Amino acid sequence: DVQLVESGGGFVQPGESLRLSCVASGFTFSDYDMHWVRHPPGKGLEWVSAIGGTGDTYYPDSLKGRFTISRENAKNSFYLHMNSLRAEDTAVYYCARATYSSTSLVYWGQGILVTVSS
Amino acid sequence: DIQLTQSPSSLSASIGDRVTITCQASPDISNFLNWYQHKPGKAPKLLVSDASNLETGVPSRFSGSGSGTDFNLTISSLQPEDIATYYCQQSESLFTFGPGTKVDIK
Numbered sequence: 269d270v271q272l273v274e275s276g277g278g279f280v281q282p283g284e285s286l287r288l289s290c291v292a293s294g295f296t297f298s299d300y301d302m303h304w305v306r307h308p309p310g311k312g313l314e315w316v317s318a319i320g321g322t323g324d325t326y327y328p329d330s331l332k333g334r335f336t337i338s339r340e341n342a343k344n345s346f347y348l349h350m351n352s353l354r355a356e357d358t359a360v361y362y363c364a365r366a367t368y369s370s371t372s373l374v375y376w377g378q379g380i381l382v383t384v385s386s
Numbered sequence: 387d388i389q390l391t392q393s394p395s396s397l398s399a400s401i402g403d404r405v406t407i408t409c410q411a412s413p414d415i416s417n418f419l420n421w422y423q424h425k426p427g428k429a430p431k432l433l434v435s436d437a438s439n440l441e442t443g444v445p446s447r448f449s450g451s452g453s454g455t456d457f458n459l460t461i462s463s464l465q466p467e468d469i470a471t472y473y474c475q476q477s478e479s480l481f482t483f484g485p486g487t488k489v490d491i492k
Contacts, residue, residue, distance in 0.1 A: 312471075312483060312484070313422070313424065313475075314483065315482060318481065328480065329387070362429055362430070372432055372435040372477060373420075373422075373475075374432050374435075376429035376430055376431075
């Protein structure tokens with residue numbers, strides 16, 4: 269069975285950094301694009317970033333520069349490095365696996381809460 | 387950038403009602419449109435991919451249609467377990483989610 273497990277969330281102050289991790293199992297990790305999606309309280313889902321199997325990265329314009337996605341295929345893991353965190357980055361962050369065609373997100377982690385507050 | 391709008395933003399319907407949620411894309415995204423169901427405290431669930439392909443295990447009362455700029459998600463007979471927020475998502479250019487439609491029971 270496919271499993272995705274996030275870790276690294278928590279409470280941070282504005283301006284601080286945080287790294288989220290997602291460990292995957294149940295599939296050949298290097299074959300798939302992996303994504304981060306977040307859900308701020310009271311708002312809708314927001315796509316955060318994606319990384320291809322060989323390391324090409326993608327971001328929405330709104331998050332370019334502060335967030336960096338990376339992966340370690342040997343560890344079946346990928347990461348979200350978040351810098352200069354703001355209150356509006358407070359959200360539940362989900363890691364997700366794309367389909368083989370990379371057009372939809374078929375498997376999701378349980379989500380992890382990041383709270384940015386002074 | 388591709389923009390997605392959804393209507394309505396929320397709806398209340400009775401058990402057994404037919405419910406339709408609309409997603410409009412600008413510009414044209416062909417059939418690169420997916421639908422997700424999101425319940426509080428749970429991970430989102432992919433319901434429909436490529437505009438009209440029902441995912442394995444999703445009840446047949448759900449269906450997707452449309453192409454280009456106009457898409458629909460229909461629930462043919464609303465059930466209590468369908469209470470959730472529904473999002474469309476495009477993958478024609480990077481990924482974008484629509485603003486969501488909250489569905490509850492009247």
